[in-house]
Amino acid sequence: MSSSEEASSMETTTIDKDLHVTFAQMMYHLLPNPYESQEINHLTLAYFVISSLDILNSLHLVEKEAVANWVLSFQVQRGTTNDPNNGQFYGFHGSKTSQFPPDENGVFHHNNSHLASTYCALAILKIVGYDLSSLDSESMSSSMKNLQQPDGSFMPIHIGGETDLRFVYCAAAICFMLDNWNGMDKEKVKDYILNCQSYDGGFGLVPGAESHGGATYCAIASLRLMGYVEDNVLSSCNLSSLIDLPLLLDWILQRQGTDGGFQGRPNKSTDTCYAFWIGGVLRILGGCNFVDNKALRGFLLSCQYKYGGFSKFPGDFPDLYHSYYGFAAFSLLEESGLKSLCSELGITNMAANGV
Amino acid sequence: MAGKIEDESNDRVPLRLRPEWSDVTPIPQNNGPNPVVPINYSEEFSEVMDYFRAVYFANELSSRALSLTAEAISLNAGNYTVWHFRRSLLESLKVDLHVEREFVERVASGNSKNYQIWHHRRWVAEKLGLEARNSELEFTKKILSIDAKHYHAWSHRQWVLQTLGGWEDELNYCSELLAEDIFNNSAWNQRYFVITRSPFLGGIKAMRESEVLYTIEAIISYPENESSWRYLRGLYKDEATLYVNDTQVSSVCLKILRTKSNYLFALSTLLDLICLGYQPNEDFRDAIEALRTSDNEEQDSDIARTICSILEQVDPIRVNYWVWRKSRLPQAA
Ligand SMILES: [Zn+2]
Numbered sequence: 001m002s003s004s005e006e007a008s009s010m011e012t013t014t015i016d017k018d019l020h021v022t023f024a025q026m027m028y029h030l031l032p033n034p035y036e037s038q039e040i041n042h043l044t045l046a047y048f049v050i051s052s053l054d055i056l057n058s059l060h061l062v063e064k065e066a067v068a069n070w071v072l073s074f075q076v077q078r079g080t081t082n083d084p085n086n087g088q089f090y091g092f093h094g095s096k097t098s099q100f101p102p103d104e105n106g107v108f109h110h111n112n113s114h115l116a117s118t119y120c121a122l123a124i125l126k127i128v129g130y131d132l133s134s135l136d137s138e139s140m141s142s143s144m145k146n147l148q149q150p151d152g153s154f155m156p157i158h159i160g161g162e163t164d165l166r167f168v169y170c171a172a173a174i175c176f177m178l179d180n181w182n183g184m185d186k187e188k189v190k191d192y193i194l195n196c197q198s199y200d201g202g203f204g205l206v207p208g209a210e211s212h213g214g215a216t217y218c219a220i221a222s223l224r225l226m227g228y229v230e231d232n233v234l235s236s237c238n239l240s241s242l243i244d245l246p247l248l249l250d251w252i253l254q255r256q257g258t259d260g261g262f263q264g265r266p267n268k269s270t271d272t273c274y275a276f277w278i279g280g281v282l283r284i285l286g287g288c289n290f291v292d293n294k295a296l297r298g299f300l301l302s303c304q305y306k307y308g309g310f311s312k313f314p315g316d317f318p319d320l321y322h323s324y325y326g327f328a329a330f331s332l333l334e335e336s337g338l339k340s341l342c343s344e345l346g347i348t349n350m351a352a353n354g355v
Numbered sequence: 356m357a358g359k360i361e362d363e364s365n366d367r368v369p370l371r372l373r374p375e376w377s378d379v380t381p382i383p384q385n386n387g388p389n390p391v392v393p394i395n396y397s398e399e400f401s402e403v404m405d406y407f408r409a410v411y412f413a414n415e416l417s418s419r420a421l422s423l424t425a426e427a428i429s430l431n432a433g434n435y436t437v438w439h440f441r442r443s444l445l446e447s448l449k450v451d452l453h454v455e456r457e458f459v460e461r462v463a464s465g466n467s468k469n470y471q472i473w474h475h476r477r478w479v480a481e482k483l484g485l486e487a488r489n490s491e492l493e494f495t496k497k498i499l500s501i502d503a504k505h506y507h508a509w510s511h512r513q514w515v516l517q518t519l520g521g522w523e524d525e526l527n528y529c530s531e532l533l534a535e536d537i538f539n540n541s542a543w544n545q546r547y548f549v550i551t552r553s554p555f556l557g558g559i560k561a562m563r564e565s566e567v568l569y570t571i572e573a574i575i576s577y578p579e580n581e582s583s584w585r586y587l588r589g590l591y592k593d594e595a596t597l598y599v600n601d602t603q604v605s606s607v608c609l610k611i612l613r614t615k616s617n618y619l620f621a622l623s624t625l626l627d628l629i630c631l632g633y634q635p636n637e638d639f640r641d642a643i644e645a646l647r648t649s650d651n652e653e654q655d656s657d658i659a660r661t662i663c664s665i666l667e668q669v670d671p672i673r674v675n676y677w678v679w680r681k682s683r684l685p686q687a688a
Contacts, residue, residue, distance in 0.1 A: 033394075035395075039396075040435065041433065070391045097404050156435075157435060199592050205506070234679075265540055295672060
């Protein structure tokens, strides 16, 4: 640590991988107190930590079996007595706060399975090499249908919640990872996504909403996972697509600001996390080289914290969310020493392919 | 530390010391035998959630349970289980939802960027029905006066308009916000939402003429504003022929190009027009020629190729994109 004082005052030109591993490892051992306010998304926080360590090529620091067992402890089993058409979704709880033991007949009365938590659970399981085919994917899938709305969107939990592209993405990623698409009406999902493309080419979280980097990622990654958009579509001769691709491309490329970073919406500040949301879309479409990657790298380095992690804006303190997307962005930039990312799934290619 | 005894947080009486909770046995969180990625919980958080679990598990529909949900929400505003239980309590206790609205406002004043708060607010408004329209429009207006690009507030406002109405003044509201900040892309988006969806304006066809004039004025004032250019393009959504043939569009491009400053969007818009079939005349060729610098490579008779070459130079961030666009132009005869 002797050089860290100097490093903080010097212009940083490289990603300090060892410091980032230490940062992620600290988070792995204990999430600091402020994260209790996000306790309900405990699995999501765990996904950020464990996927970080994977991207940073440090999965050996993770106790894989313990992690798999812990994640599985959030799963809600349908049991033998529950009717599959009772309107509930049998996936994973987000946290221990809302988890209760079953009654003496093995029936769970408090099912708070959530699509985002279920996506994160499956992602973590894939990262630690757990074989998803040993899960009861059929009951998860068939019950997921209960969450799909008449307009094609998904609500995140059977007790109700906002419906938007975030949960469309979670649903698509879950189906993809389970290799079971019985949980959704794909045509309806597709129509919903197309309705979210705005007049400017980007996608809003719901139809009519302003185009947004995160929503655009959810739209394009979902279409890719569902097979409606081909990989590297920009390299093909024929750009015809379900979506207005030229307009999307023009919008997405314009998100890089003069400071090199990416912004989530026009005329807003650049922010570390959009290096992934926007960069991920570019990777899927095959347009990574249409932006200034050197300038992006420079922006990200200005958000690198001297003791590891990344902040939202240059010079701020780091947080887990922006650190994760900082690592992911560096992986998209093909930084040496980092594992390559399957951008549509949000995990490394090795995890995605089960290597 | 010792001097902090007066601190507000120390005024909180733990639930286990409150007489009204003495009959409840908290249910401690079961972290399982081998928890990973643990959270460093505060005592307060653990205690409140342990009591919450107890009342939730017992489905205790009481007013003390309602106030407990408020405590839990203050610690974890994203906890959808707590919010859901609160809604059951509001219903079974027949709580006045106007009072609940004030509660939401208090929570939102601390942290308004939280999906659950807005989902709850929508639930309350849905229950109150039409009478909620004005208060919801006012509430979002208040949030937008602090952060004019607040995504949740805009989303809620669009829901209110579509569900409860209140469109009459919305276009004016957009104009007001754009007068304050013409770069406010959220306000431009809302403007598009209004002209395409308001039941009073006759749709985009009826609005196009006046909106084009409004937008062109905005473009001329700030040609570097991406939002107004995109809005202009949006006014011709699915109407490529109209877009290409409307001289107002090409004229504003020409006008900006002739100023020789902040002409990036004018240039890329002209390129798009040409790709859609627009045939630029001599005036355009002259304006483009005037933008060429000596180090622009080979003389090119094809105007679209020249535009790409200029864009490669003046928009270096996206140089590879403009090279690619050039490579996909139909080959000049
Ligand atoms: Zn961010």
